[in-house]
Amino acid sequence: MADIDIAAEGGRPLRVVQILPALNAGGVERGTVEFARELARLGHESIVISSGGRLAKTIESEGSRHIDMPVHRKSLWSLWQVRPMRRLLTELAPDIVHVRSRVPAWIAWLAWRKMPVATRPRLVSTFHGMYSVNVYSAIMAKAEHCIAISHCVEGYIRENYPQAADRITLVPRGLDPNAFHADACTPAWCEALYEQYPQLQGKQLILMPGRLSRWKGQEAFLQMMATLTQRRGDCHGVVVGDAEPGKQHYLQELLAQRDALGLHDKVTFVGHRNDIAAFYGLAAITCHMSSKAEPFGRTVPESLAAGTPVVAYDRGGAAESLNEAFPEGLVKADDVGAFAERVASLIDHRRHISLPEEYYLQHQVSATLKIYRNLLDKSAL
Known part of the structure; x- marks a missing residue:
């Protein structure tokens, strides 16, 4: 540009x-x-x-x-x-x-x-x-x-x-096209990531980016992953983001929920990262599951710019950009079962995604x- x-x-x-x-x-x-x-x-x-x-x-x-x-x-x-x-x-x-x-x-x-x-x-x-x-x-x-x-x-x-x-x-x-694009995920970056998190290698990564907050949907993501991994054993969830200062107790709640759902070896929390663009490039699907309408939903166009499909609830600003570039990723709001089905149906089917210039x-x-x-x-x- x-x-x-x-x-x-x-x-x-x-x-x-x-x-x-x-x-x-x-x-x-x-x-x-x-x-x-x-x-x-x-x-x-x-x-x-x-x-x-x-x-x-x-x-x-x-x-x-x-x-x-x-x-x-x-x-x-x-x-x-x-x-x-x-x-x-x-x-x-x-x-x-x-x-x-x-x-x-x-x-x-x-x-x-x-x-x-x-x-x-x-x-x-x-x-x-x-x-x-x-x-x-x-x-x-x-x-x-x-x-x-x-x-x-x-x-x-x-x-x-x-x-x-x-x-x-x-x-x-x-979003910055120099940061968010299909080539942000390099072999050297992948090698370093797998050395740190060997459980991710060879998996279809289902990405959940965003700060840890009750309304951002991490709890729903864990429920969705519990359903998805029963259907597909090759999927692994990756939660990128950290809790705000003073709210680290929420991370502990999420880790306890993950373990209670039997997802200890199927969902990894990687905390705050400065390389989210590379995660978009590596992921099979990016998820957006906020429990209320977001004014914009930045992670949606970021992932789409990397060529990675997004599945999101059909509401708020997140639905606007998804409607523009990848409408098949929209799911009825708060329907976790339908969300898991849509993720499963899209994993093996890469599509050309073109994000409009205004994003x-x-x-x-x-x-x-x-x-x-x-x-x-x-x-x-």
């Missing part, structure tokens, strides 16, 4: 500040890191404000600046950060402030609204979720422009925040820069 030319996007480089709670694991975090990298690569000045995390060093190594600030606490104590944020934004003088979560949005908005209207940055929010509808969540709709990451999120905004209806643009989260990073960057430029053009009038 061709690079985006800054001049074609409207002229001068921009100074963009993204604000999110932390930089650990998760789709929002990874998306912020990738977008920051692209901004820097294209000659824009990219700054990320967060409370830190394992990805903060990546931010800086890829050309952006990271500023550590406690913008993550869901507490009234976070209001103490409003004045420091206002001072920081005044010092940085960005063109754009882009908020990606509710607590940072409150801090940034309260700081931003008291800045001089003529010189303050333009304020953009991305709805990464379909939040509970209340005053706390309404802050995301107070931005000058709102980005929805899927059709279902766009519908949620229009239904619950009608005052924002003319300030919404749909921009699907884009790639180049489209996301171009569309988001267009939003930025339009806002800045309006402020110049």
Whole structure:
């Protein structure tokens, strides 16, 4: 895919500040890191404000600046950060402030609204979720422009925040084609993986990626694997992802459930990995089994970009990308038996999968820069 030319996007480089709670694991975090990298690569000045995390060093190594600030606490104590944020934004003088979560949005908005209207940055929010509808969540709709990451999120905004209806643009989260492709799984990588996990070698790997959380579907995955392995002894489940800090007890619950289902030698938990793209390339099937509608479901297009089929419940944003590229992977929501049957039927039948351009990073960057430029053009009038 061709690079985006800054001049074609409207002229001068921009100074963009993204604000999110932390930089650990998760789709929002990874998306912020990738977008920051692209901004820097294209000659824009990219700054990320967060409370830190394992990805903060990546931010800086890829050309952006990271500023550590406690913008993550869901507490009234976070209001103490409003004045420091206002001072920081005044010092940085960005063109754009882009908020990606509710607590940072409150801090940034309260700081931003008291800045001089003529010189303050333009304020953009991305709805990464379909939040509970209340005053706390309404802050995301107070931005000058709102980005929805899927059709279902766009519908949620229009239904619950009608005052924002003319300030919404749909921009699907884009994946990096240099990271997610069919050749990401190399022989050397496989050799290293099998040395660490010899039980995976020679198996049809059924992949379950995502952080360990009750609503992400790992429990349903284990139930599905119990059914699937009764039909096919050549299948082995691989759960990629770790529990959030302070929630490691959930991993122990899952391990106990695995053993109770007789899956000790049929499902492997590999924890947090930085090589998920290679796992997609190795897997026979990727599973998406969230117990509620996800706003996007990043693992679905990532796997499809690697050419690996996905089986997912037919709901939410995950169903949108699957409908576009591999509709035969859709299963009635919460039907674990039907899910196992669909996985079994697809294992031996590789198909050509073509993911639409709007699910790639180049489209996301171009569309988001267009939003930025339009806002800045309006402020110049």
